Amino acid sequence: MKNENLYNYILGIADNSLILGQRMGELCGHGPSLETDIACTNISLDLFGQVRSYFQYAGKIAGDGRTEDDIAMLRKEREYKNVLLVEQPNTNFAYSIGRQFLFDVYHLAFLEQLQKSTDLTLSAIANKCIKEVSYHERFSSDWVKRFGDGTEESKAKMQEAINDLWTYTDELFHQTEADKAMVAEGIGVDVTKLKEAYYKNVGELLEESTLEIPESKWFQKGGKNGVHTEHLGYLLSDLQYMQRAYPNMEW
Amino acid sequence: MSDKKNWPLWEVFVRSKNGLEHRHCGSLHAADEDMALENARDVYTRRSEGVSIWVVESKHITASNPEHNGELFDPAHDKVYRHPTFYDLPDEVKHM
Numbered sequence: 001m002k003n004e005n006l007y008n009y010i011l012g013i014a015d016n017s018l019i020l021g022q023r024m025g026e027l028c029g030h031g032p033s034l035e036t037d038i039a040c041t042n043i044s045l046d047l048f049g050q051v052r053s054y055f056q057y058a059g060k061i062a063g064d065g066r067t068e069d070d071i072a073m074l075r076k077e078r079e080y081k082n083v084l085l086v087e088q089p090n091t092n093f094a095y096s097i098g099r100q101f102l103f104d105v106y107h108l109a110f111l112e113q114l115q116k117s118t119d120l121t122l123s124a125i126a127n128k129c130i131k132e133v134s135y136h137e138r139f140s141s142d143w144v145k146r147f148g149d150g151t152e153e154s155k156a157k158m159q160e161a162i163n164d165l166w167t168y169t170d171e172l173f174h175q176t177e178a179d180k181a182m183v184a185e186g187i188g189v190d191v192t193k194l195k196e197a198y199y200k201n202v203g204e205l206l207e208e209s210t211l212e213i214p215e216s217k218w219f220q221k222g223g224k225n226g227v228h229t230e231h232l233g234y235l236l237s238d239l240q241y242m243q244r245a246y247p248n249m250e251w
Numbered sequence: 252m253s254d255k256k257n258w259p260l261w262e263v264f265v266r267s268k269n270g271l272e273h274r275h276c277g278s279l280h281a282a283d284e285d286m287a288l289e290n291a292r293d294v295y296t297r298r299s300e301g302v303s304i305w306v307v308e309s310k311h312i313t314a315s316n317p318e319h320n321g322e323l324f325d326p327a328h329d330k331v332y333r334h335p336t337f338y339d340l341p342d343e344v345k346h347m
Contacts, residue, residue, distance in 0.1 A: 033258070035279050035290035042293050139289060146282070 003061050008081070008178035009188055010061070010122070011071070012224060013114075014054035015082035018072060019232070020103060021047030022239050023090060032093050039139060043100070046132040053125045073243040077226075077233050081176070084223040085168035087232045091161070094147055094154070098161035101140035105201050106172045106194065108137050113189040122187065141205050148209025155210070162206065163214050170219035172198070260309040261287040263294075265301035271346060273305050281306075 001007055024044035031037025055068035086103055090096045111133055114126035147158035173195040175183070182188025203213050222228065242249060258280040264273035276295050281287035287306040296304065315323060327333070 033280060035281065035294055038297070039290065039293040042297055135292075142285065142289065146286075 001062060001064075005178045005181040006119075006187065007058055007061050008176070009182045010054050010058040012081040012176060012178060013110075014051050014058070015080050016086050016103070016107070017047040017054070018051045019080065019082040019235065020086040020100070021045075021051065022235055023086065023088075024096070024100070026090055026238075027096060030090075036093075040096070043136050043139070046129075046136065050125070050129045050132070053128070057121050057125070069243070073240050077228060077236055079226060080223075080228065080232065080236070081226060082223055082232075083168065083171050084220055084229055085165060085171065087223070087229060087235060088165060088168065089231050092157060094157040094161040095165070097140055097143040097147065098158065098165050100136065101144050101205075102162075102165055102169055102202065103172075104133060104137035104140050105205075106169075106198055107133050109194045109198060109201075110189055110191065113194070117188070118186040144205060144211070145209045148206070148211040158209070159211050162211060163216075166214040166216055167218065167220045169198075169202075171221045171223060174221055174224055176224050258282050258286075261291070261306045262309050262312060263287075263291040264305040264307075265291075265295055266303040267301055269302060273303065276300070278309060284308075 021044045024040045024047065027037065027040040028044070029037065031040050051072065052068055055071045058071055059066050059068055083103075085099060088095070088099055108130070111126045111130045115123050115130065117123040117126065144158060144162075147154040149155075173191045175191060179188055179191065183190045206213050220229075259282075260278055261281055261284075262278050263276055265276045266273045279287065279290050279294055281290045284306060287308075288304060291304045291306055295301070
């Protein structure tokens with residue numbers, strides 16, 4: 001493939017939204033209240049919409065006839081490039097919110113920079129997505145505050161979720177080979193530069209929520225290079241079921 | 252604890268476009284006004300139904316008693332002259 005770095009770079013961005021969208025979609029019919037259930041599936045649909053734009057573009061770059069559905073549904077686990085954070089399960093609602101919040105703060109900062117990409121398609125997609133993601137960030141931080149500043153039980157559950165998910169945050173700022181190549185060309189976002197502001201913003205929100213900032217300095221990594229936690233395989237078997245059971249089916 | 256488990260009910264009013272009035276479109280549950288606005292956004296404007304939302308806690312609405320419908324509403328039935336139907340409206344006036 002001529003533009004392999006760009007192709008891989010787009011998949012790196014889109015896979016985060018795809019896997020997180022699937023996780024939020026799992027809550028459909030299982031949200032804690034009707035209203036939050038709809039909110040979570042709205043977020044899921046926003047993310048899937050973003051994924052479509054990215055994958056359509058990636059398909060064009062690949063130039064071999066592969067479609068957005070092929071890219072979404074027909075890869076193997078090791079070929080998904082999402083960060084480990086977004087594949088973590090919906091252990092309870094505090095985990096879902098914590099995962100969303102820790103990703104949203106990154107996602108928003110990332111899209112702000114991607115708007116400046118010299119690749120006009122990517123900057124246009126970023127421009128469209130950023131309003132959606134601003135709302136996601138508002139929604140998830142509101143809930144972190146509610147839980148942190150809520151009852152003793154909600155606070156304990158929120159703190160536990162943040163503590164457990166913290167170990168996956170550092171990976172957001174790791175660069176792959178495709179990242180480095182795209183940054184050099186002015187197309188990609190240098191994620192290493194987002195790290196300081198990220199931990200500052202997350203820290204401030206946690207303090208406001210009367211939660212503690214985890215002190216752990218040991219972090220997990222691997223998702224961006226296809227090495228995932230055990231949770232992704234189960235998620236993909238759900239996600240890909242229809243295409244695997246009925247190859248080439250169309251909606 | 253039970254009042255924390257059952258969020259209060261809120262009435263939602265959405266304005267579908269500038270120039271029109273807010274219209275009641277339904278109700279929902281939320282813990283406070285901020286959550287009520289966000290829930291209203293997610294439940295009632297996800298298909299581009301609105302440009303503005305009002306929420307008010309249902310308990311703040313005073314409703315007329317259906318038992319009094321006779322004295323409240325029936326007397327208006329035979330007063331057709333109170334309708335502004337005897338004027339020709341210019342085409343430019345919309346949404347009357």
